[in-house]
Amino acid sequence: MYIMKSEAEPRRRHHDRAFKAKLVEQSMQPGASASAVAREHGINANLLFTWRREHARAGTVARSAESAVLLPVRLAGPAEEMLAEQGAQESSGLAPATNRSSRPGVIELELAGAHLRLRGTVDEASLCSVLRALRQSA
Incomplete structure (x- = not known):
């Protein structure tokens, strides 16, 4: 039995760091789909997710300001009293108290x-x- 070898052996594609970083940044944009970005560039989505993890570990992924989340803060105890006192003084035009402790x-x-x-x-x-x-x- 004779097995013919193809001259074009399948090879893995090697992508440079700039290309990977570009795709990672595109996939991290608000509203972007990592799968859609991968399809647009002809790569498997799992590969893009791997690159995202690698960039996150290396700390090279820039977080956009739009992805920042504001969290509610509730003051309790003496701070509430101090802020209430300060607000009352500001509304009445009085100078703030100097001894707050x-x-x-x-x-x-x-x-x-x-x-x-x-x-x-x-x-x-x-x-x-x-x-x-x-x-x-x-």
Whole structure:
């Protein structure tokens, strides 16, 4: 038995990186069909999906701004109170409060040879007058 060999052996096509990147970008556009993009360029859709995974792993796929999603945010606790207070002050034309912290803390300063320790909530006006007095005494 004799088997004839064809001169044209089937070979795999090799696509350059630019071609792959172009098709991946086209398939990632909003509303684009990866299968349709693959058909337009004469390749199997599974091959295009493989290229998309490879580009995603390599981090070379640029995400379009249109694909960004806004998520709802709900504030809870002290932040809600602070925003409500701020909104009320803005609507009434009052200056915003400078002391927004309701939790006591400690501030320690060493200035001009003096050691200053403030505990609890600190009023900004009082702190400024103490610092001015320390600066003048130095």
